[in-house]
Amino acid sequence: MTTDSKNQGSDPPGPDQDVNPAYLAMHSDPRFLALKRSLYSFIFPMSIAFLAWYLLYVLMSAFGRDFMGTVLFGSTNVALVFGVLQFVSTFGIAILYTRYARKKLDAQATELRDELVKGDARQKNQEGTR
Template sequence: MSSVPAAAGDTRREPTSEDFIAMQNSPQFQKLRATYRNFTFPVSIAFFVWFVFYVVVATYMPDTMAKPFLGLNVGIWLGLGQFLTTFLITYVYVVYANKNIEPQAAAIREEMEG
């Protein structure tokens, strides 16, 4: 465990294991978990389905993937779509987390550390 020097006037306290257990069982923490899970689980499942679709089409329909479309073949466009959706999901998550998750986590941190 690293020791971080306290800032002048910093009155943070070190929570005990009992504090962490109590917080984990609190409605405030359960709401934070639900907020996190309501975004991450559906988006993770959707991206996994999209990725499996790409792999299955590439494996079982190579002729479809090789068809030209807008100057490139369909496979290249779908592959680029994988990258695009990764960046899009990351951006949307950051916006969602900053708006919904971080304020709740900060409130819990403030309550735990004083």
């Protein structure tokens, strides 16, 4: 890993480095703000729902032992089914997010990134010709 003062790749600039004005402008661009809103409109509700589901599992395991110990079939009880459903819901959320991102986020994010990279390349070319 290099420690030179130039910002390379997509690493965020450190406090002692100059920030490209295009990056600052992008943070106030309405398209970028709309992209963030779209992202947050999925992330926050889904996170709250998953945490509530997980909290239910934990609380039921702690205080609803009789219910969680109910045998459903063979040696499978409600607690085991709840535990397996935790994994299923985690993978389900990942799949839902992938579909959501492909449908609503990726195209716009790629467009904004390409615009930012092209602007950055132009600025570096202008600085190089000075």
